[in-house]
Amino acid sequence: MGSDSEDALQRVIDELAVARLVVTYASGIDRKDLELVLSCFEPGAYVNGANGQGTCEEFYGAMLSQLAAYPVSFHFLGNQIRSLDGDAGWTETYCVAYHFSDDAGTVEAGVFGTRYRDQVRRGEDGEWRIHRRDSTIDWRRL
Secondary structure (H helix, E strand, O other): OOOHHHHHHHHHHHHHHHHHHHHHHHHHHHHOOHHHHHOOEEEEEEEEEOOEEEEHHHHHHHHHHHHOOOOEEEEEEEEEEEEEEOOEEEEEEEEEEEEEOOOOOOOEEEEEEEEEEEEEEEOOOOOEEEEEEEEEEEEEEO
């Protein structure tokens, strides 16, 4: 084990990497870029959400098909709590997701208050990825 300052620095680096996962995910959803979304997950990661459950590939493939009805979306991420222990941990992130039914982003189709609860792991390649996601919609405005 390294010095206290080396351990603290590694912890900060790991926490930033885990936080970046959720930001990258939101960017992928808004761009409707399945490859970018899936890069945040271990292959075959389990997802349980408002639209059902399954592997990340099944879940987000179906979700992005449904999101085609909303040409513009915007996921704004808020509070995030993280807890890491070695090569595993969890995070909970609050999100407000805006969906618009027109290309200009002027006709609001719905706004959702969502929480992502992710179990994360560092892979053999040293990269953090989501192993399991449970998401809930806490409120909605349609």
